Amino acid sequence: xxxxxxxxxxxxxxxxxxxxxxxxxxxxxxxxxxxxxxxxxxxxxxxxxxxxxxxxxxxxxxxxxxxxxxxxxxxxxxxxxxxxxxxxxxxxxxxxxxxxxxxxxxxxxxxxxxxxxxxxxxxxxxxxxxxxxxxxxxxxxxxxxxxxxxxxxxxxxxxxxxxxxxxxxxxxxxxxxxxxxxxxxxxxxxxxxxxxxxxxxxxxxxxxxxxxxxxxxxxxxxxxxxxxxxxxxxxxxxxxxxxxxxxxxxxxxxxxxxxxxxxxxxxxxxxxxxxxxxxxxxxxxxxxxxxxxxxxxxxxxxxxxxxxxxxxxxxxxxxxxxxxxxxxxxxxxxxxxxxxxxxxxxxxxxxxxxxxxxxxxxxxxxxxxxxxxxxxxxxxxxxxxxxxxxxxxx
Amino acid sequence: xxxxxxxxxxxxxxxxxxxxxxxxxxxxxxxxxxxxxxxxxxxxxxxxxxxxxxxxxxxxx
Ligand SMILES: Cc1cc2nc3c(=O)[nH]c(=O)nc-3n(C[C@H](O)[C@H](O)[C@H](O)COP(=O)(O)OP(=O)(O)OC[C@H]3O[C@@H](n4cnc5c(N)ncnc54)[C@H](O)[C@@H]3O)c2cc1C
Ligand code: SF4
Numbered sequence: 001x002x003x004x005x006x007x008x009x010x011x012x013x014x015x016x017x018x019x020x021x022x023x024x025x026x027x028x029x030x031x032x033x034x035x036x037x038x039x040x041x042x043x044x045x046x047x048x049x050x051x052x053x054x055x056x057x058x059x060x061x062x063x064x065x066x067x068x069x070x071x072x073x074x075x076x077x078x079x080x081x082x083x084x085x086x087x088x089x090x091x092x093x094x095x096x097x098x099x100x101x102x103x104x105x106x107x108x109x110x111x112x113x114x115x116x117x118x119x120x121x122x123x124x125x126x127x128x129x130x131x132x133x134x135x136x137x138x139x140x141x142x143x144x145x146x147x148x149x150x151x152x153x154x155x156x157x158x159x160x161x162x163x164x165x166x167x168x169x170x171x172x173x174x175x176x177x178x179x180x181x182x183x184x185x186x187x188x189x190x191x192x193x194x195x196x197x198x199x200x201x202x203x204x205x206x207x208x209x210x211x212x213x214x215x216x217x218x219x220x221x222x223x224x225x226x227x228x229x230x231x232x233x234x235x236x237x238x239x240x241x242x243x244x245x246x247x248x249x250x251x252x253x254x255x256x257x258x259x260x261x262x263x264x265x266x267x268x269x270x271x272x273x274x275x276x277x278x279x280x281x282x283x284x285x286x287x288x289x290x291x292x293x294x295x296x297x298x299x300x301x302x303x304x305x306x307x308x309x310x311x312x313x314x315x316x317x318x319x320x321x322x323x324x325x326x327x328x329x330x331x332x333x334x335x336x337x338x339x340x341x342x343x344x345x346x347x348x349x350x351x352x353x354x355x356x357x358x359x360x361x362x363x364x365x366x367x368x369x370x371x372x373x374x375x376x377x378x379x380x381x382x383x384x385x386x387x388x389x390x391x392x393x394x
Numbered sequence: 395x396x397x398x399x400x401x402x403x404x405x406x407x408x409x410x411x412x413x414x415x416x417x418x419x420x421x422x423x424x425x426x427x428x429x430x431x432x433x434x435x436x437x438x439x440x441x442x443x444x445x446x447x448x449x450x451x452x453x454x455x
Contacts, residue, residue, distance in 0.1 A: 018445075062453070294410070294446065294448075297445050335406070378408060382409045382421065
């Protein structure tokens, strides 16, 4: 039968457990998660839930009956592991042993090593983070968002809706420039500006000012911006420290093959979700780490089957992994939806509408269509998904 | 038979369900249409669709 430990208590953990059961693994499964709660949905934490209130019972994922018998060790953190003996050590000093390991520990927000007071600085990843931020988003509060990625922009939109004064500071020339490109990023910036968000682009925060708590920030051009709270949304760090010393490639998350298996000869190890780096067949051989909500489900499905096969002494499915990255983002009344990898494009084409209105944008690379983004055109974007899937697996 | 319920308050027509289980879900107006019940053989497809819904709007019984 074999015992399985899953480290990380998020969406990827849940989907992998369900997939293990679906693939016929009937042995014990233990999930170690450092948050105190069962897996829940994170995207609303920067959107609806931040706006209207964080109700865990509404955020918790539905779980399939097949995983009712698994053990949830919640509020526990894995701090080390020895794959040669199949041991995972927890923060309370105890250790667990297993025959198979699932890495589902996700990422954490990157924090910049800047001088100045700590109090008044926030990040957003967990429901607890969102609670802390929400209680401070009062009308008139001056909110400074560092970083102009999706989470930074969603936070800015929600803070404006709650009546806060909002400024975004980012080194990039336009918001969401890496996934969307400069033209579409600029079009989204104008939507934010119309809602009263102030952008300070091409700049970084050099230091925080204030005695006990942050009162203002100093920017790289020497200017100073007053702030009641600062939210750092400047990228992520994969949670892999607990895997060090086992010879795995941890250079950017956990490197795995198309079956989601990490290279280790003693113990079957698979990785899923935000922490995993895997080849995505539709977009070439380069392994990629993708922080999109649909990927924990896609990778979890594959990883569960792989691990069940390995534990049963069978060969895993090594056929190309052809999952399609999908992303959506809600900002004010606008919904952005994307399929594929628009960030890989060399040219874009607005095929329907104009950038100031609802529109569909095609993204192309040498091999043709590589991604699509719709602004308030969800239904029209859907049709592209099938076209993208036709990209020959290379 | 497998009962399928889509919470119309939650659903925003993202259409992920229609990709996972095109034989059950169709994009339309209301955003998705589907039979109230489907054959047991389609249970797995229905579950996949429920997994894929970003708003967790689908219940499978
Ligand atoms: C605010 C926010 C908004 C988002 N919005 C969108 C969106 O609109 N669209 C979209 O496509 N995606 C969005 N995402 C991304 C999406 O939520 C993630 O891709 C998804 O949650 C990843 O799931 P995961 O299971 O891989 O990781 P996680 O959900 O991060 O789960 C990992 C879990 O493991 C725990 N953990 C870490 N290390 C250890 C350890 N050593 N021991 C024990 N437990 C550990 C973590 O605390 C966490 O609970 C958003 C994310 C956030 C934070
Ligand atoms: S995936 Fe969910 S939100 Fe999207 S159309 Fe289907 S039920 Fe509605």
